[in-house]
Amino acid sequence: MTEHDFAKVNRWLLPDGVDEILPPQAFALERLRRELLDCYYRWGYDLVMPPTIEYLEALLTGAAHDLDLQTFKLTDQLTGRMMGVRADITPQAARIDAHQLRRDCPVRLCYLGAVLQTRPEGPGSSRNPLQIGAELYGHAGFESEAEIIALMLETLRIAGVVQPHLDLGHVGIFRGLTSQAGLGPDAEMRLWDALQRKAGTEIEAILAEFDVAESLYSMLAALPELSGGLEVLERANAELMPAQDCVHQALRELRSIANALQHWLPDVPLHFDLGELRGYQYHTGVVFAAFVAGHSHEVARGGRYNHIGRVFGRSRPATGFSADLKTLFALSDRGQQPPVLGIAAPCDDDAALLAEVSKLRQAGERVVWLLPGHEAELHELGCNRRLVNLGGCWQVKPA
Amino acid sequence: MSDDDTLVIALSKGRILRETLPLLGHAGIEPVEPPQVSRRLLLATGVAQVRLVIVRAADAPTYVEYGGADVGVTGKDVLMEYGGQGLYEPLDLGIARCRLVIAGRPGANVTARRVRVATKYVNITRRYFAEQGRQVELIKLYGSMELAPLVGLADLIVDLVDTGRTLQANGLAPLEHIADISSRLVVNRAAMKTKHRLIKPFLARMQAAVAAMHRSAANSGTTGKS
Numbered sequence: 001m002t003e004h005d006f007a008k009v010n011r012w013l014l015p016d017g018v019d020e021i022l023p024p025q026a027f028a029l030e031r032l033r034r035e036l037l038d039c040y041y042r043w044g045y046d047l048v049m050p051p052t053i054e055y056l057e058a059l060l061t062g063a064a065h066d067l068d069l070q071t072f073k074l075t076d077q078l079t080g081r082m083m084g085v086r087a088d089i090t091p092q093a094a095r096i097d098a099h100q101l102r103r104d105c106p107v108r109l110c111y112l113g114a115v116l117q118t119r120p121e122g123p124g125s126s127r128n129p130l131q132i133g134a135e136l137y138g139h140a141g142f143e144s145e146a147e148i149i150a151l152m153l154e155t156l157r158i159a160g161v162v163q164p165h166l167d168l169g170h171v172g173i174f175r176g177l178t179s180q181a182g183l184g185p186d187a188e189m190r191l192w193d194a195l196q197r198k199a200g201t202e203i204e205a206i207l208a209e210f211d212v213a214e215s216l217y218s219m220l221a222a223l224p225e226l227s228g229g230l231e232v233l234e235r236a237n238a239e240l241m242p243a244q245d246c247v248h249q250a251l252r253e254l255r256s257i258a259n260a261l262q263h264w265l266p267d268v269p270l271h272f273d274l275g276e277l278r279g280y281q282y283h284t285g286v287v288f289a290a291f292v293a294g295h296s297h298e299v300a301r302g303g304r305y306n307h308i309g310r311v312f313g314r315s316r317p318a319t320g321f322s323a324d325l326k327t328l329f330a331l332s333d334r335g336q337q338p339p340v341l342g343i344a345a346p347c348d349d350d351a352a353l354l355a356e357v358s359k360l361r362q363a364g365e366r367v368v369w370l371l372p373g374h375e376a377e378l379h380e381l382g383c384n385r386r387l388v389n390l391g392g393c394w395q396v397k398p399a
Numbered sequence: 400m401s402d403d404d405t406l407v408i409a410l411s412k413g414r415i416l417r418e419t420l421p422l423l424g425h426a427g428i429e430p431v432e433p434p435q436v437s438r439r440l441l442l443a444t445g446v447a448q449v450r451l452v453i454v455r456a457a458d459a460p461t462y463v464e465y466g467g468a469d470v471g472v473t474g475k476d477v478l479m480e481y482g483g484q485g486l487y488e489p490l491d492l493g494i495a496r497c498r499l500v501i502a503g504r505p506g507a508n509v510t511a512r513r514v515r516v517a518t519k520y521v522n523i524t525r526r527y528f529a530e531q532g533r534q535v536e537l538i539k540l541y542g543s544m545e546l547a548p549l550v551g552l553a554d555l556i557v558d559l560v561d562t563g564r565t566l567q568a569n570g571l572a573p574l575e576h577i578a579d580i581s582s583r584l585v586v587n588r589a590a591m592k593t594k595h596r597l598i599k600p601f602l603a604r605m606q607a608a609v610a611a612m613h614r615s616a617a618n619s620g621t622t623g624k625s
Contacts, residue, residue, distance in 0.1 A: 122485060123465045165593045198487040198586075224489065228595050271592045291589045296466030297485070298589070 017120045017127035021326070028334045029130075033112060033325060035158055036132060043151055045110040045134050050092035052114065056082040059091055061311045066281075067091075070117045085116045089131050091308065094318060097137045098309030106138040112325065122297030126326055133302070133322030137309070140317035142253055145286050145304065146260035152300050152321040153265055156290060159325075160332030161299060164290040165269050168257065169276030171283045171303075172250035173240070174223065180244045181216040191220065195275050198224040215242045227273035230258060236274055253286060279303060288321070292331060299327055342366040342383035343396055346375070356387060356394040405448045406597050409463055409471035410434070411456035415582050418494035419472050425608035426601065448597070460486060460585060469590035469598065475580045476559060480520050487591055489602060490584040492609055499523070501575040502566050503548055503555040509574055517544055517553035524557045527577050545569040 014020065021029055037047060055076075060068050070087040086092060089111045097107050112132045120127050134151055136144045149166065156164050174195065178188045187210050194202040203224065207217045222239045226232055233255055240247055258270060271291075278287050278301065285304030292299055302321030309316045329335060345357050345367050357367050368381045378386065378399045386399045408423075410416050416434060423429070429445045434453055442451040452468050459473035464485055476499055478488060499520070501509065508514075510533070517538040518524045528535045538553050545565055547553040559580060560566060560573055584605060591598055 123461075167592045198489045198591075199583075200489055201491045227591070228599060271595060273592065291592050293589075293593050294466070296464065296587050296589050 015127070017125070019126050019128065019326070024338050025329070025335045028338065029325065029329050032159055032329055032332075032334055033130075033132075036155055036325075037110070037112065039154060039158055040110040040134055040151070043108070043134075043154075045108040045151075048093060048096050048109050048111050049113070050086070050089060050096065050111070053083050053085050054092065056084040058095060059084045059086055061091065066279075070119060070121075072116050072118055086113075087115055087117045088322070089113055089115060089133060090135065090305075090320060090322060093133075093135045093320070094137075094305075094308045095312050097135070097318070098312035098314040098316060102314065104138070106136060106144070108134065108136050110134040125297060126324065129324035130326050131322050132325045132328075133320060135318060135320030137316045137318045140306065142256040142260060142286075144317075145253075145257050145288075145319050146264060148302060148319050148321055149257070149261060149288055150264045152288075152290060152302060152323070153268055155321075155323065156300060156328065159328040160334060161290075161292055161328055164292050164299070165271055166261070166265075167271045167273055167276065167289045167291060167298070168254060169273050169278070169287045170250040170254055170285060171277055171280055171287060172253075172285060173236075173243075173247050173274050174220075174277055174280075176244055176247035176250065177216060177220050177223075177240075180247075181210075181212050181220065183210060183212070192277055192280055195223055196277060198275060200224055219243055223275040226275060228271065230270060230272070232272040232274065233258065250285070257286060279305075282308065285319075290323075295327075295331060299323060299331065340379065340382050340384045342368050342381060342385070344368055344370045344378050344381060344383040344386040344399065346370050346387065347372055348389075350389070350394075352392070353387065353389075353394050360396070404597070405450065406470065406594070406601060407450050407452055407468040409452050409454050409459045409468035409473075411454055411459055411473065413456070414495045415456060415472055415474065416453070419492065419582070422492060422494070422605060422608040422612065425611060426604035457481070463585050463587050466587050466589065469587050469594060470601070471585050472582050473585055474582055475578070476520065476523070478583060478585070479523050479578065481522075485588055487586040487588060488583040489586060490605055490609065492582045492584055492605070493613065495580075495582045497559045497561040497580050498573070499557065499577040499580050500560050500573040501555050501557055501577065502545075502560070502571045502573050504570065505572040507548070507554060507574065509555065511554070514554040515552070516555045516557055517547035518557035519544070520557055523577065527557075545571055 056073060059071060067087055071084040073082055073084050076083045093109050093111055097109060101107055110133065112130065115129055115131045117127050134148065136148055153164060178191065187206065190206050191203060194206060204221055207220055212220065219240050219242065226236050233251060236251055254272065261270065276287060278289065282305050283303040284306045287303035289298035289301035300321055300323035302319065304319040306317045307315045308318060343360060343365055345353065347369055360367050368383055384399055385396050387394050388397050410419055427446065428449050430442045430451055431444060432442065434442055434451065440453045442453065444451060452462065454462055456473060457477050459471040460477060460481055462468045463471040472492065474495060513534055513536055515536045515538060516524055517540050519539065519541055521537050521539050524537060540547065544556040544558045547556055548571060549569060557577065563573065566572060586598060
């Protein structure tokens with residue numbers, strides 16, 4: 001076969017990492033979407049619908065370099081400017097809070113929409129996720145983190161994701177230690193890279209190369225080991241004793257959030273990882289993610305990212321979470337074959353039939369017209385009952 | 400990723416397997432049948448919740464990344480070539496040591512304009528030469544790299560060197576050192592967080608096994624390097 005033949009045969013083929021949702025899953029997914037948005041409404045979150053495409057400066061501003069590589073780009077034929085298809089809705093929500101709403105009170109926003117990513121985020125991830133998320137602007141205390149984390153776990157509960165593990169970290173710990181050690185941006189990036197991989201020997205080699213003083217050396221070298229249950233915070237208090245005040249402030253914040261979460265969500269296992277630096281460039285405080293056994297990538301994640309709105313005119317504290325609705329859906333049992341519950345109606349001019357069909361539909365029934373020539377295909381049409389004319393009166397009977 | 404209470408370890412056949420088994424043994428994990436001779440790819444061990452999977456060296460990070468295994472052993476060369484994103488590499492096992500080098504005929508002009516380099520490590524090679532400001536032409540090969548300079552396919556090769564005897568036998572010599580290579584223990588990120596009560600003690604036992612191996616190597620007067 002030549003390349004040309006392949007092109008003809010495979011016209012149906014979707015690009016790698018791009019997927020679509022088919023019946024009956026699509027309706028089940030849509031039902032989940034409605035339930036989640038209803039839940040966010042009840043928690044006081046307002047829905048925003050930002051555009052799929054925007055000028056690149058607006059999408060990438062204040063965000064990490066990663067997002068630049070992740071964004072599909074094209075030239076606007078009207079202005080000649082570069083536009084991007086959003087790879088993440090978070091910066092759009094931040095723009096809306098800072099520039100469009102301009103409120104002084106805490107603002108709660110939620111969103112759901114398709115995003116496109118040039119490269120899949122994790123092994124087996126989709127490049128066209130359905131991003132769902134919520135953001136809380138205008139409050140810097142741990143109470144807003146606790147609320148956002150609780151809402152993230154409520155999202156998982158509604159979706160039917162069982163036994164999530166919550167992972168908590170704080171970028172202020174690493175940031176505080178590297179600034180105390182006087183490390184420049186180059187050393188900081190190399191340490192960050194090694195720490196992301198928990199590569200202990202590499203971390204020690206970098207610290208030795210930059211002549212880091214002994215107490216800071218042992219504190220930075222301890223970071224990859226500081227992960228585990230609640231006891232990690234006790235260990236960190238002891239092992240990071242000589243650290244500057246902002247590191248202790250970060251530990252206190254983690255402790256406050258842990259206390260709040262144990263109160264709000266006593267059943268969720270907490271895991272702390274002080275070497276976890278997801279989204280290090282734009283996060284400014286606590287970072288968190290939910291993991292489930294059997295799934296090798298986080299299923300939902302978020303964190304604090306204060307001041308992202310500065311470039312849009314207003315710097316505001318912010319925290320939020322997001323997840324891919326398709327991933328949550330795949331982990332739940334909502335995608336199972338739904339029961340066959342339709343009612344088949346024969347094509348007939350009888351006004352009484354039209355009235356009956358309309359009545360049934362108003363009552364929430366699914367009524368399908370049996371088109372001429374297809375009267376026998378009841379089951380394929382998803383029907384387990386039919387409308388029959390019994391002495392001038394239309395009645396629903398088992399098929 | 401495997402069930403909550405089991406630990407799956409990915410190992411590759413050959414040198415890495417041969418040198419990892421004593422470390423696992425020291426950590427209390429023995430396969431129920433010898434993996435070198437067994438045709439099974441999924442092996443039980445003396446510890447009920449620990450299983451071994453036997454994969455190709457270059458596949459070990461993929462298995463661990465996708466969660467087909469929680470933990471794996473793979474060469475640093477594989478991690479450097481494929482990125483190893485989303486993996487933790489907390490432990491240098493110090494086994495299967497070798498060097499990644501540029502080799503060629505002795506006296507070959509390494510700095511000539513646009514040299515041709517044959518290798519299976521195309522990403523590492525591109526990165527290494529680019530960092531030095533040199534543009535090279537890459538030729539991807541899957542084995543027998545030493546042949547390429549002999550038949551004029553390439554000026555240089557980038558390959559792993561252990562004793563250097565294969566290079567020598569083909570009239571080649573190491574010209575530049577790129578990196579020291581040894582095997583790393585890699586861990587799936589989600590497994591590290593959801594199974595930390597299983598994985599952290601395992602890591603501690605493996606670390607102790609590595610330390611013990613170094614001590615006995617030091618006592619017997621060898622360094623473990625060949």
